[in-house]
Amino acid sequence: MKNMITLFSLLLLVSCGSKKTESESKETSTPVKNQISLTDVQFNSAGIVTGKMESRNISTLLKVNGKIDVPPQNMISVSVPLGGYLKLTKLLPGMHVRKGEPIAVIEDQQYIQLQQDYLTTKIKLEYSEADYFRQKELNKTKANSDKVFQQAQMEYNTLKITLSALSEKLKLININPQTLSENNISKNVSIYSPIDGYVSKVNVNIGKYVNPTEILFELVNTADIHLNLKIFEKDLSLLSIGQKLVAYTNNQPDKKHACEIILISQDLTAERTADVHCHFEDFDKTLLPGMYMNAEIRVSGVQTPALQEEAVVNYEGKNYAFVVNGNHQYQMIEIETGTKEKGFIETKNSAVFAGKQVVLKGAYTLLMALKNKPE
Numbered sequence: 001m002k003n004m005i006t007l008f009s010l011l012l013l014v015s016c017g018s019k020k021t022e023s024e025s026k027e028t029s030t031p032v033k034n035q036i037s038l039t040d041v042q043f044n045s046a047g048i049v050t051g052k053m054e055s056r057n058i059s060t061l062l063k064v065n066g067k068i069d070v071p072p073q074n075m076i077s078v079s080v081p082l083g084g085y086l087k088l089t090k091l092l093p094g095m096h097v098r099k100g101e102p103i104a105v106i107e108d109q110q111y112i113q114l115q116q117d118y119l120t121t122k123i124k125l126e127y128s129e130a131d132y133f134r135q136k137e138l139n140k141t142k143a144n145s146d147k148v149f150q151q152a153q154m155e156y157n158t159l160k161i162t163l164s165a166l167s168e169k170l171k172l173i174n175i176n177p178q179t180l181s182e183n184n185i186s187k188n189v190s191i192y193s194p195i196d197g198y199v200s201k202v203n204v205n206i207g208k209y210v211n212p213t214e215i216l217f218e219l220v221n222t223a224d225i226h227l228n229l230k231i232f233e234k235d236l237s238l239l240s241i242g243q244k245l246v247a248y249t250n251n252q253p254d255k256k257h258a259c260e261i262i263l264i265s266q267d268l269t270a271e272r273t274a275d276v277h278c279h280f281e282d283f284d285k286t287l288l289p290g291m292y293m294n295a296e297i298r299v300s301g302v303q304t305p306a307l308q309e310e311a312v313v314n315y316e317g318k319n320y321a322f323v324v325n326g327n328h329q330y331q332m333i334e335i336e337t338g339t340k341e342k343g344f345i346e347t348k349n350s351a352v353f354a355g356k357q358v359v360l361k362g363a364y365t366l367l368m369a370l371k372n373k374p375e
Contacts, residue, residue: 034332035325036370043328046369048362050324053307053353058341059300062238066229068291069277074221076194081172083212084108086204087188091217093202097193104191104216111173115185118166118177125159132156197221200289220289227259227278229295236274238299239264245278245297249287257284259295305350307335309343311360313367322359322366330359330366 038046084106091103132152139149167177173189201218204210227247231239239261246256263277278295280287287293312319312335319337322330333353338346347353359366 034320034370036330036332036366037326038328038330038369040328042369046362046365048330048366049360050357051360052356053305053347053350053358054344055303056306056344057300058304058306058339058344058346059298060304060339060346062235062297062299063294064229064231064235064297065292065294066227066276068225068287068289068293069228070220070222070225070289074195074197074224075200076197076219076221077215078103078191078194078217078219079212079215080106080191080210081212082108082110082114082169083210084111084189085209086206086216088206089202089204089216091199091202093199095199097195097197097199097219099193099196101193102190103193105188106173106191106210107188109187111175111189112185112187114166114169114173115175115180118163118170118180119182119185121159121163121166125156125163128152128156128159191216193219195219195221196223222285222289223283225280225283225287225289226262227280227293227295229276229278230271230273231264231276233268233272233274235299236264239276239297243297245295247278247293247295249291249293253294257287257293258282304338305347305353306344307347307358308360309340309345311358311363312337312345313363315367315371320363320367321353322363323353324357324359332367332370 038048085108086104087107088105089103091097097103132155135144135149135152138144139146170177170180174192175186175189197219199217200220202216203214203218204216210216241261241264243261245259245261247259248254248256258281259278260281261276262279265275265277268274307321311321313321319335320332321335322332325331335352336348338348340346
């Protein structure tokens with residue numbers, strides 16, 4: 001109520017002051033844009049307090065962007081080590097797969113040949129092993145020549161190496177050598193998912209022949225996705241490991257995702273930026289690898305010119321402050337504001353106010369008086 005009475009009194013005084021004598025009008029006839037002059041009575045009623053802009057330790061809001069990324073160990077490219085024809089798969093991009101789940105069936109005659117070679121070599125090795133120990137006993141008594149014993153030893157060792165190599169090849173195509181027999185030879189082999197995750201790409205179709213170098217599917221484990229931000233060189237010194245921030249997408253700017261900085265790259269790109277990796281504190285399944293995001297990082301400990309929030313007024317969507325232009329004369333100047341903190345607001349165009357007295361209290365009263373001043 002007191003403020004309203006003060007404002008009403010000031011408006012009344014401004015209205016009455018417009019009826020000055022012609023000689024008084026001539027003294028203030030030079031118009032100044034957005035300026036208002038007060039009499040001593042008006043000044044005393046307005047309760048105006050002035051002062052200079054201060055340098056305050058205000059945290060600033062660093063706005064950056066980046067995209068969601070996945071560590072290399074969480075991105076799997078699935079291929080067939082020996083090649084073959086794709087007989088069956090039900091995978092589609094976006095599907096969830098479990099570790100160890102069959103995701104495709106490959107067939108080729110080389111699988112039959114590989115199993116045949118393994119079983120044949122296994123039988124030969126059994127015979128060669130028996131012959132080797134027989135020749136060894138005979139050689140002890142010189143019942144046979146050293147050459148015969150050495151030939152038996154060589155054949156035995158050679159077959160052991162061949163069987164071991166064939167065993168490893170079978171493991172490559174997910175066939176267990178220990179359970180393989182002449183009764184379960186198959187032309188088909190299954191491919192199993194190596195991780196829990198989602199299908200990101202399907203590069204093949206049924207019936208296509210795939211070489212060992214071709215990638216059939218790409219799988220992603222989203223359990224450890226992170227946000228990769230691009231930070232300019234000049235801002236890197238403001239960041240540190242463990243620093244908190246919030247990120248959001250362009251489609252849902254009001255949905256904030258809390259993050260923490262876990263890694264700051266030590267290399268700069270040609271654009272003079274560095275990668276800063278951030279961990280999501282609460283993972284959201286709607287966030288997908290490759291998705292672009294914006295981030296806001298509150299940086300503290302920065303000395304910046306600032307004014308009290310009470311000194312800044314808003315008119316028609318713009319912010320203003322009043323400066324002293326003379327005895328009880330005040331001019332309204334547009335101000336570019338930044339971060340607000342602890343009752344102060346950052347002033348980005350502080351050079352305009354350098355060395356000037358600024359109205360710290362009573363700015364709103366001056367605004368109302370100025371905009372209601374008769375033309």
